[in-house]
Amino acid sequence: MRGAHSLARNDRDAARPAFDVEKVRADFPILRVMAHGKPLVYLDNAATSQNPRQVIEAESNYYATSNSNVHRGIHYLSERATSAFEASRDKARDFLHARDRAEVIFVRGTTEAINLVANSFVRPGLRAGDEVLISTMEHHSNIVPWQLACEATGAKLRVVPINEAGEIILSEFERLLGPRTRFVSLVHVSNALGTVNPVKQMIAMAHAQGVPVLLDGAQAAPHVVLDVQDLGCDFYAFSGHKAYAPTGIGILYGRREHLEKMPPYQGGGDMIRSVSFEKTTYNDLPHRFEAGTPNVGGAVGLGAAIDYMNEIGREAVEKHEAGLLAYATEKLSAVPKLRIVGTAKHKVAVVSFLIDSIHPHDMGTILDLEGIAIRAGHHCTQPLMQRFGIAATARASFGCYNTKEEIDALVAGLDKVLEVFA
Amino acid sequence: MSDLRDLYQEVILDHSKHPKNFRCLADPSRKAEGYNPLCGDRITLYLKMDDGVIRDIGFQGSGCAISKASASMMTAALKGKSADEARAFFERFHRMITSDPADAIDADDLGKLTVFSGVREFPVRVKCASLAWHTLRSALQGGPEEVSTE
Numbered sequence: 001m002r003g004a005h006s007l008a009r010n011d012r013d014a015a016r017p018a019f020d021v022e023k024v025r026a027d028f029p030i031l032r033v034m035a036h037g038k039p040l041v042y043l044d045n046a047a048t049s050q051n052p053r054q055v056i057e058a059e060s061n062y063y064a065t066s067n068s069n070v071h072r073g074i075h076y077l078s079e080r081a082t083s084a085f086e087a088s089r090d091k092a093r094d095f096l097h098a099r100d101r102a103e104v105i106f107v108r109g110t111t112e113a114i115n116l117v118a119n120s121f122v123r124p125g126l127r128a129g130d131e132v133l134i135s136t137m138e139h140h141s142n143i144v145p146w147q148l149a150c151e152a153t154g155a156k157l158r159v160v161p162i163n164e165a166g167e168i169i170l171s172e173f174e175r176l177l178g179p180r181t182r183f184v185s186l187v188h189v190s191n192a193l194g195t196v197n198p199v200k201q202m203i204a205m206a207h208a209q210g211v212p213v214l215l216d217g218a219q220a221a222p223h224v225v226l227d228v229q230d231l232g233c234d235f236y237a238f239s240g241h242k243a244y245a246p247t248g249i250g251i252l253y254g255r256r257e258h259l260e261k262m263p264p265y266q267g268g269g270d271m272i273r274s275v276s277f278e279k280t281t282y283n284d285l286p287h288r289f290e291a292g293t294p295n296v297g298g299a300v301g302l303g304a305a306i307d308y309m310n311e312i313g314r315e316a317v318e319k320h321e322a323g324l325l326a327y328a329t330e331k332l333s334a335v336p337k338l339r340i341v342g343t344a345k346h347k348v349a350v351v352s353f354l355i356d357s358i359h360p361h362d363m364g365t366i367l368d369l370e371g372i373a374i375r376a377g378h379h380c381t382q383p384l385m386q387r388f389g390i391a392a393t394a395r396a397s398f399g400c401y402n403t404k405e406e407i408d409a410l411v412a413g414l415d416k417v418l419e420v421f422a
Numbered sequence: 423m424s425d426l427r428d429l430y431q432e433v434i435l436d437h438s439k440h441p442k443n444f445r446c447l448a449d450p451s452r453k454a455e456g457y458n459p460l461c462g463d464r465i466t467l468y469l470k471m472d473d474g475v476i477r478d479i480g481f482q483g484s485g486c487a488i489s490k491a492s493a494s495m496m497t498a499a500l501k502g503k504s505a506d507e508a509r510a511f512f513e514r515f516h517r518m519i520t521s522d523p524a525d526a527i528d529a530d531d532l533g534k535l536t537v538f539s540g541v542r543e544f545p546v547r548v549k550c551a552s553l554a555w556h557t558l559r560s561a562l563q564g565g566p567e568e569v570s571t572e
Contacts, residue, residue: 359486361461362430365547369426378462391462391484420430421487 019316025401027052027308038371041406046191046350046397047375048241049222051301055245058304059297069293071270085296088303089286092251095306096236097227102285103259105252106294110218111141113237113252114185116289117214118145120262121235121254122183128154131180133211135160135168135197136387137190140380142216146185155182162387166193166342173202177209184213188220192379192395193342194325194350196224203232212258218242222399223321223348225314228253240298244400245305249298252289259285266291309400317400324398325349328407332396335414341393349398352379355417360394363417370413428540429547430487433495438487441494443501445480452564456483456557458549463489467557475504486550488541493554495535505562511535512555518542519551 025031030050033040042050062084068077070085085106093101107113122132132146136159143157150157158181160173177184184206189196203213212234217226221238228236236253240246254262264271264282268291273281282288309317328351332338337356355363364376375395378385385391396410450468457464463485470478479497496515500508514532519541521528529536541551 359461361486361547361550362488365429365544366426377460382462385462391464416426420426421435 019313019320021320021401021403024052024312025403027054028401029053029056031401035371035373036369038369041370041372041409043396043398043402043406043410044373044375045222045399045402046219046242046379046395048247049244049399050401051244051246051305052308054308055301055304059246059301062297062300067297070296071287081296084300084303085294088299088306091303091306095221095226095309096251096253097229098253099229100256103253103256105254105259105286105289106299107237107250107252107289108248108295109239109241109250110216110237111239113235113250114142114214114216115145116252116265117185117235117237117254118149120265120289121212121258122146123149123153124263126150126153126155126182129180130155130182131158131176131178132156133158133160133173133176133181133184135173135186136162137166137168137193137195137381137384138185138187139191139216139218140382141218142185142187143383156180159383162195165344166190166195167344168195168197168202170198170202170205174205177206177211181206181209181211184211185216186213187216187218189217189224189348190342190381190384191219191350191397192352192381192384192393193344194347194352194397195342195344196220196346196348198346199233200231207232219348219350222309223318225318234258240302240305243302243305244308245302246298249295249302251302256285259289262289264288264291268292270294312400320400321349321398321402324402324404324407325351327404328396328398328410331407331411332414335411336418338414341388341390349402350395351397352393352395354390354393355414356421358417358421360392362421363394363414366417366420367410367413370409370416372410372413374410429544431537431540433534433537434491435487437491437494441481441490443480443494443497444482446482447478447480450480452561454557454561456553456560458485458489458553460549461486463550463553465489465493465554465557467493467554467561469558469561471505474506476500476502476508481554485553488538488547488550489553492538492551495537496554496558499533499535500558508558508562512559515555516552519548 028050066080066084068081070082089101089104093104146157158176161169188199206213214235215233217236217238222243234255238251240249271283271288271291273283339354341352360376377392447468447470451471452469454467465481465483468480479501481493518539521542523543527539538551541547
């Protein structure tokens with residue numbers, strides 16, 4: 001089954017023309033912006049990626065030709081809007097290789113998806129003394145919802161440590177998976193370090209103890225080919241805006257047997273079948289978890305982004321980005337006094353670094369004047385920064401449209417930083 | 423757009439590398455913590471007050487060049503000043519770094535602190551330059567233990 005599946009994927013790749021980064025760049029209008037009079041070098045993709053014109057046009061076209069409310073109108077536009085919205089759900093199902101479209105829920109983003117699972121799946125069953133397990137490298141959005149659930153129930157949040165390279169220590173994970181562990185919530189790919197965690201193995205380890213697992217895929221979705229059935233995860237969350245789609249739209253995948261048992265997260269329109277003041281019956285999956293009018297335009301944009309990623313080739317992009325990571329690691333390592341934070345064996349194209357005692361914000365400002373956008377700060381991972389004994393890092397994160405020339409521009413910009421702070 | 427050197431003037435870089443009064447006071451009469459959650463910059467400010475006058479002042483903490491230099495030059499400027507004079511300095515300094523870049527710089531007797539006028543061209547860095555000053559105001563008021571720029 002899996003073999004046939006990947007064969008089909010390879011066939012698609014074989015039929016596709018070779019990856020051409022200049023052609024990809026031409027699809028992104030924002031890359032023609034001049035920043036402070038210099039050509040924009042956008043290396044902040046881990047915060048938000050840019051939208052290709054195919055996505056911008058799909059969203060704009062939706063508002064120009066189909067805008068309406070979904071699932072309730074009986075008129076022409078409502079039908080068009082509903083079918084565009086539901087077509088995007090099918091695209092997201094394919095993107096995740098989920099079994100069933102009812103397992104694909106539209107949310108605002110990864111944060112909402114995690115909160116949904118924390119509140120509807122985990123919290124109702126948590127008792128004092130139970131444990132929820134996360135890792136040191138979680139984004140705040142995969143820490144705080146669990147702290148809230150633990151505070152409300154008397155459960156404990158346990159944290160799996162990482163090594164100096166920024167990799168989860170699997171023996172510690174195994175040790176912490178105990179009889180009181182009720183849930184594991186893990187980042188698939190670290191936004192601050194770029195580490196790709198061995199999630200398939202970790203899910204198997206958790207399942208061996210009967211513990212369900214959520215993967216925070218915000219950083220993985222644009223870079224790694226996903227297959228939730230192969231990974232075996234119980235839940236998978238990602239955001240559109242880090243995967244070449246607009247902000248305000250994301251996906252929660254949940255296994256049907258879990259979703260069916262979960263109480264609704266929010267009450268409102270669209271999530272009900274019938275309402276009376278005495279009793280309300282809820283709608284079927286996935287609508288039960290989609291209260292209120294959804295972000296239809298955003299969902300259409302996400303569908304177009306998924307089409308776009310498939311069109312340029314997911315494996316081809318992975319290969320291109322692996323080349324960028326290798327080049328950036330080599331060139332940045334050669335910058336005097338530069339230290340890379342996060343040196344895991346398996347990484348996506350994210351490079352966090354420090355130079356001597358120069359504060360990342362100072363680097364950020366100087367690079368900005370060169371037209372180079374990086375992120376400087378704690379990357380919403382303050383406990384991770386504490387683990388490394390630092391307050392912040394500078395981070396360059398790459399996407400499908402970045403080039404080696406842009407890495408050269410970054411290195412030249414860092415030379416300027418060194419000149420100012422000589 | 424403004425030039426890099428408007429922000430990172432030599433005197434600012436000097437102070438960031440070799441900050442003045444970068445020490446804790448053994449027996450401070452006032453102490454306050456400042457925190458910028460955006461970038462994680464932290465400062466602890468110590469004051470020794472005598473008869474309403476700042477007799478000694480020191481700071482510790484970590485931060486970017488702008489926040490460190492601002493704290494250093496603030497402490498240098500305020501030693502020997504009265505609490506009222508220090509508050510007036512805060513107001514004038516804050517006005518200067520948040521003024522419209524199109525307007526003429528109103529340094530208003532800020533002396534050496536005028537080097538921070540370039541900060542107004544960089545709105546995201548205003549909080550860096552003002553962290554020490556917000557902490558000072560809190561210390562003078564004997565207000566909450568930690569002030570935040572947010």
